[in-house]
Amino acid sequence: MAESTGDFDRIVDRRAVPGEKWSRFEGRDVIPMWVADMDFAAPEVVIDAIRARLDHGVLGYTDAWPSLDGAIVDAMDRDYGWRVEPRWLVWLPGMVSAFNVACRAIGDDGDGVFTATPIYPPFLGAPANNRRQLQQAALRQRADQRWTWDWDATEAAMDDSTRLFMLCNPHNPVGRVFERHELERIAGICERRDLVICSDEIHCGLVLDEGRRHLPIAAIDESIAARTITLMAPSKTWNIPSLYCAFAIIPDDGLRRLFRRAMRGIVPHANLLGLIATEAAYRHGEEWRRRLVAYLRANRSLVGESLADLPEIRTTLPEATYLAWLDCRPFAQVHGITDLAAHFEAHGVGLSDGRSFGAPGFMRLNFGCPRPLLEQGLTRIRDALR
Ligand SMILES: Cc1ncc(COP(=O)(O)O)c(C=O)c1O
Incomplete structure (x- = not known):
């Protein structure tokens, strides 16, 4: 049986099954970092019970x-x-x-x-x-x-x-x-x-x-x-x-x-x-949860380091959750961008649009994914903001 418990670096092919997060960009080279679910297999103790x-x-x-x-x-x-x-x-x-x-x-x-x-x-x-x-x-x-x-x-x-x-x-x-x-x-x-x-x-x-x-x-x-x-x-x-x-x-x-x-x-x-x-x-599930939290904490640091020097966005790193909140208003204003979600998608990354949260000009980034995928997504975000 495949080891899934805590193997957080392992990339599971979510395109192999139907699912909201990955199906949204089917046929396009867009890394989905929007809806709040993670790209990790559930804990083995949970799968075994089911x-x-x-x-x-x-x-x-x-x-x-x-x-x-x-x-x-x-x-x-x-x-x-x-x-x-x-x-x-x-x-x-x-x-x-x-x-x-x-x-x-x-x-x-x-x-x-x-x-x-x-x-x-x-x-x-x-x-x-x-x-x-x-x-x-x-x-x-x-x-x-x-x-x-x-x-x-x-x-x-x-x-x-x-x-x-x-x-x-x-x-x-x-x-x-x-x-x-x-x-x-x-x-x-x-x-x-x-x-x-x-x-x-x-x-x-x-x-x-x-x-x-x-x-x-x-x-x-x-x-x-x-x-x-x-x-x-x-x-x-x-x-x-x-x-x-x-x-x-x-x-x-x-x-x-x-x-x-x-x-x-x-x-x-x-x-x-x-x-x-x-x-x-x-x-x-407590032992798995603790390891997940440690993994997400490191992902959060990576998001912070990667986006810190970009002058046209301000990133809020969360105290909890795997969601970072990006204030892209300065970037949108300077470059006259009215549809930020489309802009990021054109650069290969799918984020949640702050408009639906009552906050136009903001984007939400889901970093609940294996680190190699996160690194790729962050590179694309940096490219989009260049
Ligand atoms: C704050 C909050 N409440 C509720 C939900 C969704 O809950 P459910 O899928 O059980 O309706 C989410 C999902 O992202 C959430 O972030």
Whole structure:
């Protein structure tokens, strides 16, 4: 059997199978560095668990089971010192459907849902999908390049109709792992305004900075937990996004009832193989995850070194995630480029366009790939910016 566990330098031919990331540029010499999945095989412990379940042969409807809930309860305690009860868990087929359900569950037609931009694009569409009104404020970049909150703009974007605060932590695309004092300030705003918090923490297993730790906002204290829907999934960390499996942690019984009611009839069960993979990943995937994080940390350094001397872009290296956020506005302005994505594709590299994140002039670079591929992609990016 091919060794895939932690063999991060190995290039797996993704063109051999259908897949969004690589199919987009089929027939063209473009290295895909856009959608947030990695070009690594999933951990062998996860593949083995799926294989063992398939060997049983019967794939009937299946709800979550006690040892699966137990794997999450144990992982929350192990990783964050957060004591979670099994009954707080709600299993879902994905994060995007989960935060759409949150919008639908909280408030009434026309009520406000706040989010800070730039942001993972489905955040921007979720309120309108559910007849809520999007209220947004931009994060700001400090002189040292670190992105942080603009508290005045955040409060100014809200009004009496605001019911929900949609948080992304660690943040896609700016890569921040928010500090306790920032999360406490958000929690304070939400308590004062009586808002529910929906916290997308899908990237929490991918903290790259040594000495930095992810803190679930709900783990601050019980009163914050009581107004919070925490969303997590194994999909980014263990690179299994197409297995469609995520979970919400909702400690408050009333809030959990509202959430479940909003799911009824429209959100299917999580995929059985996703549930199997999730238990294996949280129980046995820690060693692989640590090696992945070390590999991604080195990739991040390579991105930093490679793009540092280019005067017409400014690169934000993430504290977590495998996504770098490139401010290409000076470059676009000097050279009169209106379609940056097309420009990079013409130079053989496919990046995500910041426009869909609410940030025209920015591009997002996915460095979750074997280093030889990353080196090639970075050379092409440098050529494109020459
Ligand atoms: C912040 C964030 N939330 C959610 C998702 C997608 O989650 P799912 O595929 O489970 O809907 C992504 C994928 O890139 C993401 O970055």
